[in-house]
Every structure is written in C-alpha cells, then in structure tokens.
C-alpha cells in the first residue's frame with residue numbers, strides 16, 4: 199500500500215521545525231509570492247504596450263482589422279468569463295453545505311436553460327470563427343481594387359532580415375537589410391521566406407505575425423496610412439516573433455514610411471557610386487579583400503554570389519549569407535536594428551561583434567576573427583569604416 203505512516207510522521211515533525219517554533223504556513227507565502235509575480239508581470243505587459251511597438255496604436259488597415267478582431271474577442275471572452283465564474287462562485291457560497299442540513303431537493307434537467315447554453319455559445323463561436331477566417335483571407339493580400347502594390351520579398355536569416363524589391367520603382371531591383379522602406383498610403387505585399395530556421399515577421403503597428411518558413415513562401419500585406427502618422431518619414435519597429443536561436447531577441451528591423459518623392463529619390467540613388475576619399479578608397483580595398491566574400495556593397499546581389507553564399511553556408515565554410523551594405527550609410531540603424539549608425543558603433547561592431555550579438559555568423563566564420571576579436575590593423579579598420587559610411 200502507498201500509505202507510509204512513519205514517513206508522514208517524520209514530515210509532520212519537521213514542520214514543527216528544528217528550533218521548536220512554528221514554521222510559517224507554506225501555502226500562504228506561496229500565494230503572496232505568486233501575487234507579487236503576477237503584479238510584476240502585469241507591469242511588464244503594460245510597459246510592452248508603449249510607444250512605437252504598440253499593437254493598440256494601429257497605423258494602417260491591416261493592423262486596424264487585427265486590432266478590432268482582438269478587441270471584440272477579448273471583451274466577449276472577458277464578459278463570458280466574469281459572468282460564468284461569478285454565477286459559479288455565488289452558487290458555491292450561497293448553497294454550500296451547512297451542518298445539520300437536510301438533503302436538498304434533487305432537480306433533474308431544465309430544458310429552456312439547456313437550450314440556451316447550447317445555442318448562445320454555438321452562435322458566438324460560429325460568428326467569431328467565420329469572422330476570423332474571413333479576416334485571415336483579407337490579411338493575406340491587398341484589396342483587388344488597389345491600383346498599385348509594391349512587392350517585397352523578406353527573408354529571415356539568423357539573425358537579421360533581408361529585403362528584396364524585384365521592382366522598387368521604374369524597374370529597379372534593390373536588395374537591402376534590416377530596414378524596409380515603403381511609400382506612405384501604398385499597399386505593400388510581402389513575400390516571406392527563410393534561409394535557415396523558422397522566423398516570423400512582425401511590425402506591431404502595421405501587421406504580423408506571419409511565419410517565415412524555409413522552402414515555403416508565406417505572405418502578408420500592410421499599408422501605412424498618412425492620416426494615422428504625424429510626421430514623415432516615420433519609423434515603425436519590427437521584430438522577429440518566432441524563437442530562432444541565440445540572438446533571436448536581438449533580431450529587429452525598422453520600417454521607414456516615406457513620402458512618395460523621398461522614396462523615389464532613395465530608389466534613384468541606390469547603388470550609384472559616390473566619390474570616395476583616399477581613406478575610403480583604401481577601405482574599399484580592405485573590404486574587397488576581407489568582406490566581399492559575404493557582403494555586397496555595389497547594388498543588388500548577383501545571383502551567383504547568392505548561390506555561392508548559400509552553398510558556402512551549407513558547407514560550413516568561411517562564408518555566410520550577409521546583409522547587403524549598398525545603402526548602409528542611409529540607414530538609421532544597423533546590426534538588425536540594434537545600433538545607431540555612426541562610426542563609433544561601427545567600430546564596436548567590427549571589433550567585437552559577439553559582445554553585441556552572441557553567436558552571430560560574422561565573427562563565427564570570417565577568417566579575420568580569432569576568438570571573436572578582429573585581427574585587422576587599426577588602420578584598416580578605420581579605413582573600412584570610412585568606406586562603409588560612404589555607402590549611400
């Protein structure tokens with residue numbers, strides 16, 4: 199038999215404590231602890247809803263639709279929960295067993311009640327279900343009535359985002375990283391892919407979260423509405439929303455919403471060679487010798503380079519898929535939205551990328567890193583930084 203009187207006697211003795219005093223009641227301190235943890239979690243969740251990453255601050259039709267669906271679901275669920283639990287708690291207290299009480303009258307069945315609590319939930323669940331499915335279809339692709347849709351392919355990499363525009367405007371192909379630029383009031387269709395593991399694209403104020411799955415293309419669309427944005431250009435924060443490894447939490451990006459004219463100017467300027475200072479020219483040589491096996495800095499990636507990188511990645515060689523740096527100096531941030539773009543931060547990134555992004559595939563694979571520290575000379579580092587900040 200499972201019952202062990204000696205064991206439980208020993209346990210009871212321990213509760214009276216070695217000093218002979220009474221031990222505090224454990225369930226109660228547990229209750230206080232969980233109350234404290236809940237309070238902290240509540241504060242944290244509230245903090246999450248602040249600022250540029252708040253889903254409650256929708257800035258376009260897709261985010262609006264998601265928010266409405268969310269609000270209606272949550273309110274219906276909250277009201278149902280409070281009603282049902284309220285009646286349950288009331289009944290449990292009001293009709294609890296009392297000493298000396300007689301056996302209460304036994305009731306069997308109540309047809310009107312039973313019909314009501316079958317029909318009401320059925321209507322609620324069917325209604326919400328149909329609405330959710332219709333919303334899902336609508337969130338997939340832009341309305342057919344749109345006369346222009348910008349198409350972008352977003353690829354998730356450990357741990358950064360690549361954005362390719364097959365036609366960014368005027369037939370120009372653009373590849374960039376970690377900053378998605380779009381014109382305001384324009385529907386954007388995003389094709390979602392992954393190069394390694396599953397990631398998820400999420401721009402809380404605009405759209406998301408949809409998984410980026412290797413060998414399978416998903417899609418979402420969004421639009422930023424000028425009447426919901428105070429000033430342009432406006433920045434919307436994005437984040438990978440599917441755990442994808444060591445630096446997942448550091449895998450961010452930005453969506454920059456621009457006036458059409460500013461966007462067109464960016465497309466126009468992309469990849470145009472700019473005049474380099476002598477130091478930047480030296481930097482270009484350093485770049486070509488050390489960095490261009492993984493990075494491109496002159497226009498969209500050549501297909502051969504992409505294939506070579508993927509092959510090298512699979513073979514575990516000295517190369518890895520890496521952000522296209524052609525327009526690096528026009529970005530506000532780099533290293534997947536982590537650092538402001540300036541010379542000091544570029545230096546920190548180059549010198550010890552692991553301090554910024556643990557497990558990154560730059561210091562893991564580039565031959566000029568030893569134990570995560572750069573072996574290039576100070577002179578070369580300064581020169582390559584000068585080159586990087588001339589990439590516009």
Ligand SMILES: [Cu+2]
Pocket residue numbers: 397398438439440441442443446447449
């Ligand atoms: Cu991730």
